[in-house]
Amino acid sequence: MKALLVCEYREGKLLDSTYELLAFADRLGAEKAMFLIGSDSALPACSTTVYLADAAKHGEYNPDVHKKLVLDAAQRENADCIVFVHSSYGWDLAPRVAAALRAGQVSEIVGIVDGGYEVGCCNAKMRRTVVPKSGKAVLTIQAGAFSSSDTPQGTPRVERIDTADGASPMEFVGYEPAEKKDVDLTRAEVIVSAGRGVGKKDNIPTIEALAKALGGELGASRPVVDAGWVDHSHQVGTTGQSVSPKLYVACGISGAIQHLAGMKKSDFVVAINKDKDAPIGEVADVLVVADVMQFVPALTAKLQ
Amino acid sequence: MKILVCVKQVPDMESRFKPDGSGTWFEEADLAFRMNEYDEYAVEQAVQLKEQLGNEPEVTVLSIGPDRVNEAIKKALAMGCDRGAHIQDPAPQGKDPWQIASIITQFAQGEGFDLIFTGMQSQDRGSAQVGVLVAELLGFACATTLVGFAYADGVITAKRELEGGIKGIAKLRLPAVVTCQLGLNIPRYPTLPNIMKAKKKEILAIPVADLLKEEAVASTARFYPPARKGGGIVLEGDVGNLVEQLYGILKEKTTVLR
Ligand SMILES: Cc1cc2nc3c(=O)[nH]c(=O)nc-3n(C[C@H](O)[C@H](O)[C@H](O)COP(=O)(O)OP(=O)(O)OC[C@H]3O[C@@H](n4cnc5c(N)ncnc54)[C@H](O)[C@@H]3O)c2cc1C
Ligand SMILES: Nc1ncnc2c1ncn2[C@@H]1O[C@H](COP(=O)(O)O)[C@@H](O)[C@H]1O
Numbered sequence: 001m002k003a004l005l006v007c008e009y010r011e012g013k014l015l016d017s018t019y020e021l022l023a024f025a026d027r028l029g030a031e032k033a034m035f036l037i038g039s040d041s042a043l044p045a046c047s048t049t050v051y052l053a054d055a056a057k058h059g060e061y062n063p064d065v066h067k068k069l070v071l072d073a074a075q076r077e078n079a080d081c082i083v084f085v086h087s088s089y090g091w092d093l094a095p096r097v098a099a100a101l102r103a104g105q106v107s108e109i110v111g112i113v114d115g116g117y118e119v120g121c122c123n124a125k126m127r128r129t130v131v132p133k134s135g136k137a138v139l140t141i142q143a144g145a146f147s148s149s150d151t152p153q154g155t156p157r158v159e160r161i162d163t164a165d166g167a168s169p170m171e172f173v174g175y176e177p178a179e180k181k182d183v184d185l186t187r188a189e190v191i192v193s194a195g196r197g198v199g200k201k202d203n204i205p206t207i208e209a210l211a212k213a214l215g216g217e218l219g220a221s222r223p224v225v226d227a228g229w230v231d232h233s234h235q236v237g238t239t240g241q242s243v244s245p246k247l248y249v250a251c252g253i254s255g256a257i258q259h260l261a262g263m264k265k266s267d268f269v270v271a272i273n274k275d276k277d278a279p280i281g282e283v284a285d286v287l288v289v290a291d292v293m294q295f296v297p298a299l300t301a302k303l304q
Numbered sequence: 305m306k307i308l309v310c311v312k313q314v315p316d317m318e319s320r321f322k323p324d325g326s327g328t329w330f331e332e333a334d335l336a337f338r339m340n341e342y343d344e345y346a347v348e349q350a351v352q353l354k355e356q357l358g359n360e361p362e363v364t365v366l367s368i369g370p371d372r373v374n375e376a377i378k379k380a381l382a383m384g385c386d387r388g389a390h391i392q393d394p395a396p397q398g399k400d401p402w403q404i405a406s407i408i409t410q411f412a413q414g415e416g417f418d419l420i421f422t423g424m425q426s427q428d429r430g431s432a433q434v435g436v437l438v439a440e441l442l443g444f445a446c447a448t449t450l451v452g453f454a455y456a457d458g459v460i461t462a463k464r465e466l467e468g469g470i471k472g473i474a475k476l477r478l479p480a481v482v483t484c485q486l487g488l489n490i491p492r493y494p495t496l497p498n499i500m501k502a503k504k505k506e507i508l509a510i511p512v513a514d515l516l517k518e519e520a521v522a523s524t525a526r527f528y529p530p531a532r533k534g535g536g537i538v539l540e541g542d543v544g545n546l547v548e549q550l551y552g553i554l555k556e557k558t559t560v561l562r
Contacts, residue, residue: 010466061464061472061474063446064445086432087467088448088449088464088465088466088467088472089466091424091425091432091436091448091449092436092447092448092449092464094433095401095432095433095436095437095440096436096440096446098402098433098437098521099402099436099437099440099441100440102402102521103521104400104402104520104521104522105401105402105431105433105521105522106522107430107431107432107433108430108431108432115525116525119430120430120530121428121429121430121527122315122317122321122330122427122428123317123427123430124530125317125321125529125530126321126330126527126528126529126530127527127528127529127530128328128524128525128526128527128528129524129525129526129528130522130523130524130525131522131523131524131525132521132522133520133521133522133523134521134522137522168445169444169445169476169477169480170445170446170447170474170475170476170477171474171475171476172472172473172474173461173473173474173475174472174473175466175470175471175472175473176463176470176471176472176473177470178468178469178470179469189560190560214560214561215560216560222486222487223486225487226486226487227490232469238467238468239465239467239468239469240469246558246559246560247554247558247560254317254318267558268554268557268558270550270554275318276538276540277320277529279530281532281536281538282530282532282536283536284536285535285536285537285557286536286537286538286539286550286553287536287537287538287539288539288546288550289538289539289540290540290543290546291543294543295543295546295547298543298544298546298547299547299550299551302547302548302551303551303561
């Protein structure tokens, strides 16, 4: 099996997720070639072929053109599968490539199982084994699911690719930086986070009181931030902050992958959830099955 | 302008899931269904655009599934969509994203939509494919994961969400497909008068066989709960006892209690 691994490049840098693609291909036992729309000054450390197109010419986000370049490399390599990271770049580009090849796509792979790929479903509460039925397959891997302990090394063999066809009904305007963080959760020893299970904005002070009683900071899941209950600077997760406190208390948080990505390095995790099956249970050292608005005030009172 | 919004009906994610008889999907009995969360942002954005353009655009809401999906269609109509299209399919879970996208495409081709809104992903399947596939099949421009949407003179300014809170801004010419992400807007609640008005709106009923022309390119072999990584303690029971137990554990296992 031959795999074409699509690297990511943003604001002039090669993203580290590149090495997760290599780890996945190794787990798959596939022959590897890489694909990068980037620059000579930021090549991956590996000893495979890298199909390199110039980001200065083709842009960092220009999916109609990037699709053509990926298809060109896939054809030259005669790849059996084309692998992306399930990221804002990968989930945007992968289906375009799949459509062009009429190939089956398996999204957000977390594991390789007999005859297929394991993916999460039902908000990560369940799993599916998915099997592509087409000759070629397009795969996206979950960020963080595959990693290698080896330090990446080697010098790739560069094959240049280019296209004169830059037509696209889309124009990339530029990046907007992340909002300023006025709370630095990365330094907090204790974080008590509020999730949607807290119920309403009026209940946030109750969660904050527990954070105070533990000498920590208030964190939040994304829906709580989107609803305006808590400021964005408190958000934990892939689009918020990545934290590693001594104690993380998740109050009414289901444990979606994007939230876990931001807090799973915590030393000790306590989850308070009325649903015993909530996926947060997979990373929690203690799962307290209770109504958060009954349990949290009682715990705060005990601590005071 | 003609606008299409695609909505999927999914189970409430706080439900308990167990495999059905086939072992490839969940057992539906006892589950409560609702509109896929991401699709609520899609409906809201479509209705906001209609209002921005002086109610000129016609907004059609489409859903593929068994009769129960009419509830999701009716909710979208009560939020302000003009007409519904129920693609009748007793077993949409057996179709892969490619087939779902091809069904939507078949319907769209006959209608001549200028703009299509979908969710960025469905909460139950989570493939994040259908919207982009529809765009490719129709040859439309497409941007995914929108947290900002503005429209003027045939051009959409899309704010895409990237990792780490960075945004990417892109301009797309119509015809286009956009996929909607959490935080794009705050979906309105249908008011009682609008729920009443929605009852009079047309819902087309089209058998899926009329629109399905494609074979599946992927299939689900098995549906199962994740292996528990174990190690974690589960505490249940009376709140007072739970507090005592957790306090004891925190004292023993962490250094945060002084
Ligand atoms: C590209 C992308 C990026 C994202 N980035 C982030 C991110 O950075 N951070 C983030 O958090 N999310 C992020 N998300 C969203 C993520 O997928 C989830 O939607 C989100 O984390 C869910 O938040 P939640 O757990 O608070 O809410 P829900 O998933 O709705 O869970 C609520 C939980 O509360 C429990 N509950 C309900 N009532 C009670 C009660 N009375 N007592 C106790 N428990 C109760 C329920 O059982 C449930 O488990 C992102 C999503 C995408 C697609
Ligand atoms: N059965 C369906 N009926 C209507 N729209 C759907 C259906 N399945 C998926 N979609 C749309 O496609 C989006 C992405 O779904 P998915 O590719 O399954 O993650 C959803 O948010 C919906 O907008």
